[in-house]
Amino acid sequence: MARIVILGAGISGHTAALHLQRQLKNKHEIVVVSPNSNWNWIPSNIWVGVGKMAKSQVTFPLAPIYQRKHIVFRQAKAVAIHPEGDINESQGFVDIVYTDPTRVSEEERLAYDYLIVATGPKLNFAATPGLGPEGNSWSVCTANHAEQSSAALEKIIEALKAGERKTLVIGVGHGTCTCEGAAFEYTFNVEHELRERGVRELADVVYLSNEYDLGDLGVGGMIFAQNGFETSSKLWTESLFRERGVRAILRAHVEKVDPGVIHYEDLDGAHHTLDFDFAMLLPPFRGVEMKAYAKNGDDITDALFAPNGFLRVDADYATKPYEEWAPEDWPKTYQCPRYDNVFGVGIAFAPPHAISEPRKSPNGTVISPAPPRTGMPSGVMGRTVALSIVDRIHRGGEAKLRTASMADMGAACIASAGTGLRRGSAAAITMFPIIPDRRRFPGTGRDLTQTSGEIGLSGHWTKLLLHYLFIYKAKARFGWFLIPE
């Protein structure tokens, strides 16, 4: 009997666990380790952040699902990987520390035959002094953060109703952030809410980002074919900003967030301040803190993990100039090069480089988005690695690994711009491939027939539909596997 340990129960880890269980039934042991007792449909945190959904609508407890599916669940965090075992143990194992309230701080050693690292990001608020809910700005990265943002926003709306003028700044809180799409969504949901509540006139809404142009979204922007023209996501997004009266400050690295004042540097190296009454700034991401040790106890963390803390997989990590970046640099199997039974999926794998063109200010400050790894590719990676492991268990170590490169995968991204079954709106975007390929698709880097964007009420319906479908799927209800990732 093989034991597969999955670190992380987010979109990628949970998807992997469910597929492994479905394929392997109860003949092998599947263990999921996650410090949170709940699963969270993160894309809908945006709606929690404007008070349109309750936290309970975007989260649910994992333990009953895993119990029903005969998946072992450890509410704990992984702190170290020993891929070679140690002097007493020849099998690889992970050190975990319980966060389960009944066993807090208890430690356990969990041996594995296969390991999937799906630990997502560490929300690195510490990278910018004063950033985050424990500092001077809000976040929507977790359901709890989104709830706090909603309460703070409510206070601002009360003040606006009382006739006060307020500045709301929404964006990213560091020059190397990713997830600009989420900041974009929150900006337009807040703007929509202010209009719905009749207080828009007194509010200045500002989008603050590290993108070079609007519509970059960390994927280097997109070109769409529309009405007989090739239109850029830049122009398309600028049009939305104009229509909704939202100001944008781009090419910015937030250096510090003081109470009511954001300090930022721009790409010209100049330093600025921006006053605010409400700020929601996403943090930069890095890998979660985990160590790795060789059999003799030597620290091999740097060999297993990239300097940004993400797990090295089968990507090409050689440093090369932007002009030489190629689709082949991106991983295909998500297998760790040193240990063939260790895989990294979702946000946890180390990307070879960014997708957007890298830029630095004259002071050497990096001001360009890190590459996003959104829900759809994260789910597909989880499923692909699960099926590769199933193949290896059934057919032995020589079974060919399955592939799911972001250079050969499309993504759909529905950026909500306001809720309401009749009054809602969203920018619905599809792109193929995620990683631009200028050899296959000269000029735009992407397939124009599959890269599209449109704004409208139907985008909101799709986003809402996905909310219900993915929560249904994550609850492993009847026929869950028929819903694609």
Place this chain on the structure above:
Amino acid sequence: MEPMSEVDRNIAEAPLPTKGTLRRRKSLGYQVTRFVAFNFRMMKMVTRAHH
């Protein structure tokens, strides 16, 4: 007054949707067709990603 930044200028010069476009974005009938079309496109992409 501060001079307009390049970004402000780009936004100020971006095309505004016409009344017809704004109406279509909210029109239930038209949006039902867009909903079907978008979901079809998304499903095509998803099925490709699963092979």
